Each structure stands twice: as structure tokens, then as C-alpha cells.
Amino acid sequence: MIILGIDPGSRITGFGLIDNHASRIEYVTSGKIRVSGDSLPQRLGCIFREIESVIKKHRPEQMSIENVFMARNPDSALKLGQARGAAICAAYQAGLEVAEYAPREIKQAIVGTGAANKDQVQHMVKRLLGIRQDLQADEADGLAIAICHAQFYATRQKTGIDPGLLKRRRSSRR
Template sequence: MTVIGLDPGSAITGFGILEEHADHSLEVIDYGVLRTGPELSTAERLQSIYEQLNNLLVLHHPDSGAVENLFFQRNVSTAITVGQARGVLLLALSQAGIPVAEYNPMEIKQAVAGYGKADKKQVQQMVKMLLGLKEIPRPDDAADALAVAICHIHSRKFNQID
């Protein structure tokens, strides 16, 4: 099963694509970020995120997707723009016929690090270890997206979701 994990943002959206093999081992297929330029309007940024994600979906044909849920932030305008980016990600996955799950940060930390209040560094170290990588994936948004994908793979075993 191929899973795409997404960490939404309007300037930088992280993505991580993992393959779960029959023996339940995980293989990194691809990871990185979808970037939009500061010179773009909000509408142009959202269109760019949509197009970049669609290109990834065509390239990798994931069976399932997972997106990090928005958590309340003090900066309301940031929360709104991240929410708009999330909407575009959900739309693109849905239009591609890819089942989508959503996880909040605490669920992701629990699934990856075993502790819902783990700090960012602990989660990144566990991503590195669980995926057998030599280094922590960079940038942070890509590591976060891989954590979302790991969370989805681990969670679907318990919840019987795709």
C-alpha cells in the first residue's frame, strides 16, 4: 500500500510518500515540499499547491492519503491560510479518488513517538529511525509529512481504514 502524508501550509506544504510492504516494513518512495512564492496572491498559491499535488498523485498513484488537522493557532490569519491550503489538499485527493484520513498533532506524535506530547525533535528522530534513514529528513515540513504517513499506516491497522 502506498500512502501520501501531507503537512499543509500556504507557503510550504510538506509531503511524504511511503510504501508499506507485506511484511509491514516501510519504504520511503519520495518526500519533500510543495513551495509557493511570496509574490503570488492567495488564489495563485492555492492553485500552485493544487497543481503540484496533482503532479505527485499522477507520478506515485498513492492508495491512501493522510492530512494533518489544523490545530488552533494564536495567529488567526495564519490559521485561515493553512485551513485554505488543507482544503485544496483534501479536494485534490478526493478528486483523484484517494481515500483520506485526518489526524491531529497529538495523534501523530502518539503514533510515531509513543507520546502525544513529544517535541518536534523527538518525532523527527523517530521518523528517521522507523524509516531507516541516515539523517532526519529536511526541511522540517517533509519530516512532519512523513510522520503523518507513518501515523496513517499505524492507525489503519487498528481502525481498519484505508
């Protein structure tokens, strides 16, 4: 199953595709979309079209995307949310299942701690996928999001339980 991971941004959107086999994951491709356009609608249209193009070319079955975190600047958080919306619309139009993960969940799945920094995530993504070439941070984040989804998906397939649901239940008991 090919999974598309998206690291949304209003200026640069990273993406990564992995092939998730029963017991292993393989690197397919990754890249970044440099968003062009002066106005926000133009930039959102660019994100939509580029994600649509990636989907048509690589035919993923599922897409995973990073949730919006509350930034110090509310305007940045709103723009990020709009960029996410453009990517999600492209996936929805293509009939893809979409999963969303918080930044801490992604870091936990890749590095083992939700407090990991960008370099740690980048290093582990390269190691998990056997990538020797350098990855840009946006590409590595897109791949990390796809790997995170592959791990959650495998757990759900084996147990029938959404691991995110278990975590939410545990934290709500405190």
C-alpha cells in the same frame, strides 16, 4: 499500499510517501512544495497542482493530512485550513481516500507522546524508515503523518475498529 502524508502550509507544504506492507513500512520519497504566487488564490492553486503532480507520479492509494490546530493567530489558522482544502481537493479529484489526524495523534503514533517536539518526531521518522540523510522538518512531518495513518489503518484492518473512535469514546466517558 502507498500512502501520501501531507503537512499543509500556506508558504511551504511538506509531503512524504511510504509503502505500507503487511508488517513493515518503507520510505518512497519526500519533499516540500515551496508555494509561489502573490495572492492567496495563486498559492492555493500552486498547492493543488503540485499535490496533483505528486499523486500522478507516485500513484498513492490513500492520503493522510494534519488537522488544523487553533493557532494564536486566527488568520494563520484560516490560511492553513485553505491550504488543507487545496490538498484535499487534489486527493479527492484523484479518487484517493483521505484521513485526517490531529498533531497530538501524529506525535503519539510516532514518538509515543503527544507532547513530542519537532526534533523527536524527525529522529523517530528517520529511525522507523531507516533514512540516513537529513530531512527537512516539513518532509519529516509529511512522513510522520503517513506513518500515523499506516498504524491506524493496520489497527482498523486487524480489528475492524477505528482506533480514533475508541479514543474518542474513552475521553467522552470522563
